[in-house]
Amino acid sequence: MxxxxxxxxxxxxxxxxxxxxxxxxxxxxxxxxxxxxxxxxxxxxxxxxxxxxxxxxxTKEELFDLMVDEVHAEILPEEPPSQWREALRVRAHRTRRAALRHPWLADLLGGRPTLGPNALAATEATLAPLDGRTDIDTALRAVETVNAYTIGAIRREVANLRAERATGLSKSDWQRASGPHVERMLATGRFPALARAVREATHVDAEESFATGLEWVLDAVAARISRRSE
CATH class of the missing domain: 1.10.10.60 (Homeodomain-like)
Incomplete structure (x- = not known):
């Protein structure tokens, strides 16, 4: 029970x-x-x-389940989108924003699913637009794939924020402090691809990085659904 x-x-x-x-x-x-x-x-x-x-x-585990379900009330949109891609996109962004408000959530995402009313409603809102659009197995894999990306990206971002609080160094402060070491290592010539990335890549903030990666994942999901529909 x-x-x-x-x-x-x-x-x-x-x-x-x-x-x-x-x-x-x-x-x-x-x-x-x-x-x-x-x-x-x-x-x-x-x-x-x-x-x-x-x-x-x-138990404390039951308390954690209740806490996660309570936060799912923040994740669930008032009017869930009717299109599957937008539904998955909204779920991902709202989950990220909830985790930034409640950083502890990152530690509880990705385990056994919580069975509370808010979590079940959020899952229903994500699956419903895929119902009839593709077979159920493809729909479940699509949701799992986007969730896996979302959870991984959230955990990385929250870990960086925790490191900032623990060290007192912002990302830019840390980059300046570690810069001399990185430059010495790149000067050895052993890491040419990494050197090009460090020196030439466009640096974006966490939100833009998350959004870009999410769209790439959604593109891959769309291609798979299209092939399954042929």
Whole structure:
């Protein structure tokens, strides 16, 4: 039985429900990451005893599932697109923006799917435009492919942001600090392709990089769907 199937106990003696518990956990995670979240810390923020929470949530993993599902309410668009490509594009961009608001989300994406109502609605909104456009196996692989790109790109971006906070160096600061080492290595002549990339490539910000890569993935998905439809 999932946490969504299990009824909540009576909110006595103090008012308490899963919504308040999840809100407290989200606040802790936004402030200090997943390591800042425990049932004891959530209980302390709600000013209740830790044992009170076990009537609502059995494990910390269940709490994480509820937190991810709550964020999926931010990912789900109010009016899901009717075209499959736009639906996948919107899902990817909204997931990225949610992860930038809640960096801890990057650590929980890509595992077993959460089965909460918001996550299921987001999946339905992504799959529905593909229904009838191609066979179900191709539709699932299309969604999985875009999700894999999205999660990988998000994790890289969040990792860079965490490194900036940990070191106090922005990306440009880090590049300036590591520049002399990189130039010495490139001067050896052992890395000609890398040297050309460093010196000639157009440098774009994270958002533009994400958007460009996403369109390339969507182009590949479109080509596969077209071939399957022939």
């Amino acid at each position: 999932t946490v969504w199937d299990r009824p909540e106990p009576p909110a006595r003696p103090a008012p308490l429900d899963r919504e308040r518990i999840v809100a407290a956990a989200l606040a802790l995670a936004d402030e200090g990451g997943l390591e800042a979240v425990s049932l004891r810390k959530v209980a302390a923020r709600l000013d209740v005893g830790p044992m009170r929470l076990y009537g609502f949530i059995a």
